Amino acid sequence: MRGRRSVRSVRWRDWAAVAVTAILLMILAACSGGSSGGSSSTGVTPTPPPPVNVSNVQPVYMDYGPIVNSQNVGFNNTLYTTVVICVPGTTACQSIDHVIVDTGSTGLRIPASLVTLSLPYVTDSSNNPIGNCVQYADTSYQWGPIVKVDVQLAGEVASSVPIQIVGPANFAAVPSLCTSGGTPAQTVAALGANGILGIGLFRQDCGSACAAAAPPAVYFTCPASGCVAASVPLASQLQNPVWMFPQDNNGVAIVLPQVGAVGSVSLAGSIIFGIGTQSDNALGGAQAQGADSGGNFTTTFNGKAYSGSFIDSGSSGYFFLDSSTTGLPNCAANSDANGFYCPGSPAAFTAINSGPNPRGTGVPVSINVAFGIANALPLIDSPAAVFNNIGGPSSGLFDWGIPFFLGRTVFVGIEGQSSAAGTGPYWAY
Amino acid sequence: MRKELILFSILAAVACPAGATLGGSAESVVTDQSKLHAKRAVVQRQDYSVHEITGNDGTLIREYVTPDGKVFGVSWIGPTIPDLVQLLGTYNTEFQTAIRAKRGRRSSAAVHNPDLVVESSGHMRAFHGRAFLNSMLPSGVTSDAVQ
Numbered sequence: 001m002r003g004r005r006s007v008r009s010v011r012w013r014d015w016a017a018v019a020v021t022a023i024l025l026m027i028l029a030a031c032s033g034g035s036s037g038g039s040s041s042t043g044v045t046p047t048p049p050p051p052v053n054v055s056n057v058q059p060v061y062m063d064y065g066p067i068v069n070s071q072n073v074g075f076n077n078t079l080y081t082t083v084v085i086c087v088p089g090t091t092a093c094q095s096i097d098h099v100i101v102d103t104g105s106t107g108l109r110i111p112a113s114l115v116t117l118s119l120p121y122v123t124d125s126s127n128n129p130i131g132n133c134v135q136y137a138d139t140s141y142q143w144g145p146i147v148k149v150d151v152q153l154a155g156e157v158a159s160s161v162p163i164q165i166v167g168p169a170n171f172a173a174v175p176s177l178c179t180s181g182g183t184p185a186q187t188v189a190a191l192g193a194n195g196i197l198g199i200g201l202f203r204q205d206c207g208s209a210c211a212a213a214a215p216p217a218v219y220f221t222c223p224a225s226g227c228v229a230a231s232v233p234l235a236s237q238l239q240n241p242v243w244m245f246p247q248d249n250n251g252v253a254i255v256l257p258q259v260g261a262v263g264s265v266s267l268a269g270s271i272i273f274g275i276g277t278q279s280d281n282a283l284g285g286a287q288a289q290g291a292d293s294g295g296n297f298t299t300t301f302n303g304k305a306y307s308g309s310f311i312d313s314g315s316s317g318y319f320f321l322d323s324s325t326t327g328l329p330n331c332a333a334n335s336d337a338n339g340f341y342c343p344g345s346p347a348a349f350t351a352i353n354s355g356p357n358p359r360g361t362g363v364p365v366s367i368n369v370a371f372g373i374a375n376a377l378p379l380i381d382s383p384a385a386v387f388n389n390i391g392g393p394s395s396g397l398f399d400w401g402i403p404f405f406l407g408r409t410v411f412v413g414i415e416g417q418s419s420a421a422g423t424g425p426y427w428a429y
Numbered sequence: 430m431r432k433e434l435i436l437f438s439i440l441a442a443v444a445c446p447a448g449a450t451l452g453g454s455a456e457s458v459v460t461d462q463s464k465l466h467a468k469r470a471v472v473q474r475q476d477y478s479v480h481e482i483t484g485n486d487g488t489l490i491r492e493y494v495t496p497d498g499k500v501f502g503v504s505w506i507g508p509t510i511p512d513l514v515q516l517l518g519t520y521n522t523e524f525q526t527a528i529r530a531k532r533g534r535r536s537s538a539a540v541h542n543p544d545l546v547v548e549s550s551g552h553m554r555a556f557h558g559r560a561f562l563n564s565m566l567p568s569g570v571t572s573d574a575v576q
Contacts, residue, residue, distance in 0.1 A: 075533055104552040135510045137537040137550050138528055181513035181521045183529065192535075198553075205553055209508055214485035216508040294555030308550075308557060316535040319550075330541075339531035339539065380533060394537045395548045395559075401536060 055155030056248045056273040057280065060256070062386045062402075063266040066098040068189050074098070075192045076385050077316035077402040079256075081271065083108065083197055084152035087117050088160045093152070098194045101254070101271065103412055104295075104312035105134065105198035106205040107238025108151060108161070109142055111188050112168035114195070119147035122162050122236050124221045131172060131220040131227050132164045132238060134205065139182030140190075142166045143174040145222070151241040156273050158244035162236055166195075172227045177217035196314070197241075199252055199271070201295050201425035202415050204237040211237075243414045248274030250417035251424060253281050254313065258407030261346070261374065263384030267406075275411050275419040275428075286411055288421035288428035289355035289365040295425065297355035299398040300366075308397040309353070311410065311427055315401030318371055318391030330393065331377055340376035340392040348372045351398065358413060358422025367429065371403065450518040451503055452562055455480070455494040476567045477501070477574065490516065493575055495567045502561035502575035510549065510556050517560055520545050524560070546572065 060081045065074015074080075079101040085108075086093035094116050099108075121129040122145075135141045144166045151158045165171075167186030174184070185191045198205065206218045211234050219237070220227035243249050256269035272281045291297045291310070299309035301321070317340065323330050328347060331337035354366040374389040388406040404410070413424035421428050467490075472479040482490040488507030492500050503516045513521045524547045527540040537550035538558075549558035561575045 075535055078535065106553065133509075134553065135556070137552060137556065138535070139510055139513065139525070139538055139549055176512065180510045181515075181517070181525070182510065183525055200553075202554070206508070207554070209487070209554075216486040216488070218509065295552065296555055308555070310552060310555075312536075312552060314535065315537075316533070319534075319536040322539075333530070336533070339534035392534060392536070393539050394550050395539065396557075397550060399536050399550065 053278060054247060056278055058154040058271040058273065060101055060254070060269050060271055061267065064385055065192055066188055066194050073189045073192050074385070075316060076380060077387055077390070078192065079254075079313050079402060079405070080193065081153075081197060083195070085110070085117065085149040085163070086152065087119060088148050088150050092117055093150075096194050100191075100193045100196045100314060102196050102198050102312070102314035103200045103254070104310065104314040105136075105196060106200050106202050106240045107134075107198045108149075108163040108195065108241060109134065109144075109166050109198070109238075110163065110195040111166045111186065111191070112144065113188065115165055117149075119149055119165070122146040122148060124230065124232070126221070126223070128221050128223045129171070130230070130232060130236060131175075131222045132205075133175070133178035133218055133220070134164070135178070135180060135182065136185070139180065140185040141174070141178055141180070141182050142185050142191075142196075143178050144168055145171050146236065146238065153241065153271075154273060156242075156245045156248060158239075158241035161239050161241050161244055164238055172222045175217070175220060175227050175229075177229060178220075198238070199240055199242055199412065201291055201412060201427075203240055203243050204234055206237055207234065240414060242273060243417060245273065248277045248281075249414075250277065250419045251275040251411055251413040254405055254410045254412070256405050256408065259386050259388050261389060263379055263382065263387040265384055265386070267386045275413060275421065277419075283411065283419070283421055283428055284409075286409065286421075286428040287365055287367050288358050288411070288413065288426045289353060289367055290358045290422070290426045291355055297353060297427075300352040300354065301349070301398070306397045309399070310397075311400040311404060313402060313405055315399050316390075317376075317387075317401050318373065318403050319394035319399040319401060320391060320397070322393045322395050328373055335377055337377040337380045340380070340390055341373050342375045342377050343373060344375070346372055346374040346389065353400075353427075355426070358424065358426035360422065369400075369404070450492075450516050451500055451520050451560055452565065453500055453518060455492070455498045455500060474574075476570050491576075493561070495565065499565060501565035501567065502559065502572075504557075504559035504575055506557050508554055508556070510558065517547070520547075520560070520562075
């Protein structure tokens with residue numbers, strides 16, 4: 001684990017790396033056929049062309065995270081954005097910074113301590129509030145009621161979106177079906193962020209399984225007598241706000257610059273809403289590969305196929321296989337890099353991601369991916385907070401986390417929504 | 430004497446309703462089945478047996494049992510993470526402590542202690558995990574059996 005620390009001054013070589021990155025991005029932008037827009041004052045934001053319609057470029061950033069009690073509480077390799085939520089249909093709004101951008105989940109989740117607006121509960125047919133439970137792979141969980149807000153991202157607005165308010169004191173206690181023996185991520189400090197914006201492959205977090213009889217324990221009806229797991233119609237479930245935009249609603253492009261081998265203290269990039277809907281979000285040469293109903297696809301490594309693999313901007317590294325399969329030693333359990341790989345020298349790998357063709361032709365699409373793993377310990381102990389070369393074990397699969405996004409444009413095609421690449425769910429890069 | 434034994438067993442079952450799970454006796458599999466409102470099937474392998482418990486919501490839990498009736502491994506696949514207190518018993522505390530020591534890692538959980546191994550991966554809609562005790566693997570059985 002990386003310790004908390006205060007923001008330090010940016011070293012010259014970081015700025016040099018940022019400047020080089022910015023120049024490369026401008027060259028890339030010119031190559032992709034889009035007309036070049038004006039340069040931003042920071043010099044690191046990719047430069048999309050002037051929007052033809054609604055402004056669809058949402059800034060994203062990576063840094064030391066939000067501040068709690070005068071200390072940064074963020075973790076390495078976390079992608080954040082700033083979200084504006086409003087009481088539906090009004091101009092009563094608030095802006096929330098340092099919300100994690102997570103392609104591995106769906107829906108907006110904000111800790112109750114940050115919410116200043118008075119927001120309407122989403123209720124069942126008996127007018128009982130509905131509680132929502134989200135679990136993460138590390139067995140942490142978030143629990144709280146569903147409310148409706150208008151969500152503003154760039155110039156886009158999604159109206160009356162069900163979101164989760166995490167951990168309000170005046171709401172029903174978390175059911176044991178939600179905790180599952182795991183650890184709460186109910187506060188800003190526990191989460192290392194001011195919320196999570198899930199903009200993954202799906203329209204809803206749970207989908208049809210939670211609208212059917214015998215649903216998984218994700219939604220609960222909460223009368224005064226206590227919360228009980230319940231089926232909830234799709235429209236009342238947590239939504240990916242992007243598919244609720246009036247336009248630019250078939251997916252997103254996440255555009256992040258590359259960093260050097262020593263990492264960077266911070267980073268700036270963009271989410272561009274829509275795929276092929278405006279002059280700034282064309283697919284260009286990106287190849288599209290589909291995912292299954294759970295969001296997974298196959299990664300082939302050293303000739304062996306791992307079918308439960310996925311891309312996840314909410315993961316902080318390349319997490320794949322294990323030490324004996326990769327030949328990468330695990331970092332010492334008593335070190336700051338516990339949970340990561342610590343090879344003696346940087347190791348280079350290639351793998352092949354494949355999934356169904358989202359155009360439905362029946363021929364799977366395979367995409368080669370090159371990546372590197374360096375010793376995580378000196379990197380995690382350095383002042384940098386953004387790395388393209390850290391990873392750790394995750395048995396039997398590939399979790400393509402934040403390093404995969406650096407230096408790439410990654411398109412996320414939402415289920416049931418179409419573009420020139422085909423119909424979601426798909427990834428394109 | 431026999432009556433007293435039965436009475437004692439009933440009292441013990443009432444006192445420990447969750448039963449032992451990982452590391453415990455296979456009898457606890459039945460407890461899990463009833464708590465999960467689930468269907469159960471037993472698959473016999475050469476050196477162990479696998480008790481498969483399928484929940485109404487599509488969660489599949491497997492409990493791996495030694496010839497002398499001890500649970501040496503468990504695994505799960507499903508839309509949510511099952512109750513790990515129930516599946517891992519007291520080993521869940523060791524697991525949670527080890528995860529918290531890896532907080533800089535935002536991803537799946539992989540705990541490889543000398544005896545206890547727990548791996549929990551996936552994401553919303555598609556979770557997968559397994560746990561086993563190295564010390565209880567039947568002879569001739571590797572940890573790859575627990576999937």
